[in-house]
Amino acid sequence: MLTLLLSVSTLLLLETSDPAWAQAPPSLAPSGPWDTFNYAPKSRTVYATSIRHTQSTVSGSENLLNGDNGSATLTGNDAWVTLDFGKEVGGLISMNFDSINSSSSSISLAFTESPMFISPTLSDDSSFPIATMNYDGVLSVPAPLSAGFWTQPAFALRGGFRFLTIASTGDSSPVTISNVSCAISFMPHVDDMTAYTGFFYAKDSDFEDSDFLTKLWYAGAYTVQTNTVPVNTGRQVPFEPQGHWANNATLGVAGPIIVDGAKRDRAVWPGDMGIAVPTQFVSTFDLIPTRNALSTMFANINPQTGALPESGPPLSQLGSDTYHCWTLIGSYNYYLYSGDDEWLNTIWPNYTLAVSFIEGKVDNSGLLNVTGLRDWARQGGGGHNSEGNAILYKVLTTASALATYSNHTSLSLAYAANASSLKTTFNSAFWMPDVGMYRDNTSTTLAPQDANSFAVLFNVTLNDTQKETISEGLERNWVEFGAVPPELPDTISPFISGFELQAHFVAGNDSRAFDLLHREWGYILYTNLSVQSTLVEGLTANGSLYYRYYQGYNDDAAYTSHSHGWSSGPTSALTFYVAGLTVTAPQGREWSLAPHVGGPMNSTQAGFGTALGWFGVGWERGVGENALSLNVTTPEGTSGVFTVPKGVSGTVKVNRTAVAEDAREGQVVELQGGILQITIS
Numbered sequence: 001m002l003t004l005l006l007s008v009s010t011l012l013l014l015e016t017s018d019p020a021w022a023q024a025p026p027s028l029a030p031s032g033p034w035d036t037f038n039y040a041p042k043s044r045t046v047y048a049t050s051i052r053h054t055q056s057t058v059s060g061s062e063n064l065l066n067g068d069n070g071s072a073t074l075t076g077n078d079a080w081v082t083l084d085f086g087k088e089v090g091g092l093i094s095m096n097f098d099s100i101n102s103s104s105s106s107i108s109l110a111f112t113e114s115p116m117f118i119s120p121t122l123s124d125d126s127s128f129p130i131a132t133m134n135y136d137g138v139l140s141v142p143a144p145l146s147a148g149f150w151t152q153p154a155f156a157l158r159g160g161f162r163f164l165t166i167a168s169t170g171d172s173s174p175v176t177i178s179n180v181s182c183a184i185s186f187m188p189h190v191d192d193m194t195a196y197t198g199f200f201y202a203k204d205s206d207f208e209d210s211d212f213l214t215k216l217w218y219a220g221a222y223t224v225q226t227n228t229v230p231v232n233t234g235r236q237v238p239f240e241p242q243g244h245w246a247n248n249a250t251l252g253v254a255g256p257i258i259v260d261g262a263k264r265d266r267a268v269w270p271g272d273m274g275i276a277v278p279t280q281f282v283s284t285f286d287l288i289p290t291r292n293a294l295s296t297m298f299a300n301i302n303p304q305t306g307a308l309p310e311s312g313p314p315l316s317q318l319g320s321d322t323y324h325c326w327t328l329i330g331s332y333n334y335y336l337y338s339g340d341d342e343w344l345n346t347i348w349p350n351y352t353l354a355v356s357f358i359e360g361k362v363d364n365s366g367l368l369n370v371t372g373l374r375d376w377a378r379q380g381g382g383g384h385n386s387e388g389n390a391i392l393y394k395v396l397t398t399a400s401a402l403a404t405y406s407n408h409t410s411l412s413l414a415y416a417a418n419a420s421s422l423k424t425t426f427n428s429a430f431w432m433p434d435v436g437m438y439r440d441n442t443s444t445t446l447a448p449q450d451a452n453s454f455a456v457l458f459n460v461t462l463n464d465t466q467k468e469t470i471s472e473g474l475e476r477n478w479v480e481f482g483a484v485p486p487e488l489p490d491t492i493s494p495f496i497s498g499f500e501l502q503a504h505f506v507a508g509n510d511s512r513a514f515d516l517l518h519r520e521w522g523y524i525l526y527t528n529l530s531v532q533s534t535l536v537e538g539l540t541a542n543g544s545l546y547y548r549y550y551q552g553y554n555d556d557a558a559y560t561s562h563s564h565g566w567s568s569g570p571t572s573a574l575t576f577y578v579a580g581l582t583v584t585a586p587q588g589r590e591w592s593l594a595p596h597v598g599g600p601m602n603s604t605q606a607g608f609g610t611a612l613g614w615f616g617v618g619w620e621r622g623v624g625e626n627a628l629s630l631n632v633t634t635p636e637g638t639s640g641v642f643t644v645p646k647g648v649s650g651t652v653k654v655n656r657t658a659v660a661e662d663a664r665e666g667q668v669v670e671l672q673g674g675i676l677q678i679t680i681s
């Protein structure tokens, strides 16, 4: 019955709403040793894999593991058992009540992502943060229990958890249960969630676990899958009263839809998508949830002003100039990956209105005056602020590109001219030659992590020396577990660090990029505070879960999300920079091959698909010399540019034919799509 329903809805979706590119989705990535690291469950029904804890009289708890048919009995109102699903999951719990010896028997369910908040009486928080960390409470299944199959009500969905604690809460008589399972709620449109269209594989010789980079790539991919949800499973706003939660709000114009986090906020946040969508592109190519999220933002534009909301419904937060910009940048990313002309034309009137809205805030100084102050949690940010202006620069360069693709040539030139003058003004207003970094605004010397990372990544810099000194300057903010943004003290933000990571690669400092990867994500993925499978939203500078304790999260470490797509920056960075393959025109009609080979590996393999076909690369360094060999596969009819990496030099041969003698770092070679063997030696 379930299968029938699913296939009918899939058909409807195909007939009514799938864009042209989705009619011919890319084929699956080749299988290989990397498949072992794919965290996604094979089945949509999952079972606990180990018992984390039992308290008082619990017998047969191990019968609840791995889909065993046996039962467990909890006796007495102080008995509880904590099941461990082995990794982040999310969905509705079902179980059988096999025997109920008293009409006063009842149970409760408590959920948590981090093992720090395992408790028979409390779940981790998702509705609202309070210092006592006891907001959400438990899901009570009240007396009288009825024997037979039970399923958690849909409104009480927990979108993200690893640990489930079942407690007997009635009288002293036994309750016998069996068949405790979780029906995964995320990726509702996909049967086999392991069916990725991309992969990554490399051995790291500079980290205790040599599979770290591969695991991290897959952790990022799985994180974004857990953030891809049915449209009717948003967190309720206004928030439920203390002791309750509800995830049955409508999230946008269509589903499935991509949200910020599995447990919370379960709402569309366009800034988060600036990291999460590239992750999705290189791993699952699951772009329909992205299109639905962007369409939701444009549908909620203020028709008078052109302002876009900061977040999707039901939060529908307003008043963020930077997140306004992220919807516009996200539109470019979606179009670059999909080539969806029809969608671009549909949103075009609202898109251009929204560009005009933000350009209208550029005053006679030539800079954007940021007045929509909400942002990713950073402090400051208003007025002539460098972060907002760096993001606006990216809006204008991508708007110029989109205007070209949509055949609005003169508009494209106008956007490009505005970008160019903004870049000049930006550098004279914010550059601190003595520090070698950009300042936050014209009345401070604070050099923020976000603006400096964006300036390098979006090429707001005027020369490569600036990129190098910024990369050096960013490292001065590091502590044991990562980068501490001066604009949000005592915090580690894997969101902004995802941009910093890319900035170090762009600046040509591969070893600094790998140092940041090891330090920050090496901690995040392995610390026993985390779910050790998906990626946490943020930390304090000393590695605790009290992220934003003084900035909105009210000292509530249990509120922090452990599966936030915005922390998955390494996934696309490993593909785009380390493997080095990226697309530069819609669907990869044009591409760039520019590997960064200065990391702790001798070889790397990776690839991804688009509607045009497979984009794959494998490279291997010659031992103790400047040699490099690469196998590259790109679709016939495409064209690309190969850039000789730093630390590599010699004669470039393509399929044994010399195409460049005595080539050095930065030299470019033009290539046509197809299967190519490239060597430099």
Ligand SMILES: *[C@@H]1O[C@H](CO)[C@@H](O)[C@H](O)[C@H]1NC(C)=O
Residues within 6 Å of the ligand: 067, 068, 069
């Ligand atoms: C559980 O029971 C069903 C039906 O009796 C049987 O097909 C299945 O193999 C059993 N599974 C296990 C793990 O024992």
Ligand SMILES: *[C@@H]1O[C@H](CO)[C@@H](O)[C@H](O)[C@H]1NC(C)=O
Residues within 6 Å of the ligand: 099, 100, 101, 174
């Ligand atoms: C509970 O009830 C079941 C039958 O429903 C019975 O087999 C079992 O002995 C009872 N256990 C206790 C402790 O009363």
Ligand SMILES: *[C@@H]1O[C@H](CO)[C@@H](O)[C@H](O)[C@H]1NC(C)=O
Residues within 6 Å of the ligand: 155, 246, 248, 249, 250
């Ligand atoms: C969500 O569930 C709650 C609790 O059952 C209910 O009160 C509310 O009306 C539901 N909201 C929606 C939008 O379905």
Ligand SMILES: *[C@@H]1O[C@H](CO)[C@@H](O)[C@H](O)[C@H]1NC(C)=O
Residues within 6 Å of the ligand: 045, 094, 096, 149, 179, 181, 182
């Ligand atoms: C066990 O739970 C699954 C759902 O996860 C359900 O389909 C199945 O019918 C249950 N088995 C029994 C014996 O109740």
Ligand SMILES: *[C@@H]1O[C@H](CO)[C@@H](O)[C@H](O)[C@H]1NC(C)=O
Residues within 6 Å of the ligand: 203, 204, 205, 600, 601, 602, 623
């Ligand atoms: C890379 O090659 C060097 C030299 O042969 C070797 O010592 C090292 O272990 C290799 N690293 C990996 C990760 O294979």
Ligand SMILES: *[C@@H]1O[C@H](CO)[C@@H](O)[C@H](O)[C@H]1NC(C)=O
Residues within 6 Å of the ligand: 295, 298, 299, 300, 301, 302, 303, 346, 347, 350
């Ligand atoms: C464009 O904005 C209007 C509001 O002005 C809205 O009604 C419409 O749905 C939007 N169109 C798209 C394609 O988002």
Ligand SMILES: *[C@@H]1O[C@H](CO)[C@@H](O)[C@H](O)[C@H]1NC(C)=O
Residues within 6 Å of the ligand: 363, 369, 370, 371, 383, 384
């Ligand atoms: C930005 O605009 C606000 C509101 O108009 C104004 O109060 C503020 O002075 C402006 N900031 C700058 C730096 O001009």
Ligand SMILES: *[C@@H]1O[C@H](CO)[C@@H](O)[C@H](O)[C@H]1NC(C)=O
Residues within 6 Å of the ligand: 341, 342, 344, 345, 405, 406, 407
């Ligand atoms: C722009 O024009 C070309 C050539 O007519 C066409 O193929 C393309 O679809 C147009 N772009 C959009 C976004 O419609």
Ligand SMILES: *[C@@H]1O[C@H](CO)[C@@H](O)[C@H](O)[C@H]1NC(C)=O
Residues within 6 Å of the ligand: 459, 461, 462, 463
């Ligand atoms: C970055 O900007 C400089 C000029 O400021 C330009 O020469 C260079 O081509 C740009 N790089 C990219 C990748 O666009």
Ligand SMILES: *[C@@H]1O[C@H](CO)[C@@H](O)[C@H](O)[C@H]1NC(C)=O
Residues within 6 Å of the ligand: 427, 431, 433, 462, 463, 465, 466
């Ligand atoms: C790079 O640009 C900055 C900002 O304009 C300038 O101060 C610096 O001298 C330039 N450096 C080089 C090497 O051109």
Ligand SMILES: *[C@@H]1O[C@H](CO)[C@@H](O)[C@H](O)[C@H]1NC(C)=O
Residues within 6 Å of the ligand: 618, 619, 620, 629, 630, 631
């Ligand atoms: C390239 O492919 C050839 C032939 O399959 C293989 O022998 C070689 O190891 C590959 N090289 C790299 C760098 O993947």
Ligand SMILES: *[C@@H]1O[C@H](CO)[C@@H](O)[C@H](O)[C@H]1NC(C)=O
Residues within 6 Å of the ligand: 655, 674, 675, 676, 677
């Ligand atoms: C390059 O060589 C591979 C086999 O090694 C072959 O499949 C491919 O067609 C060749 N490409 C070109 C452009 O000659």
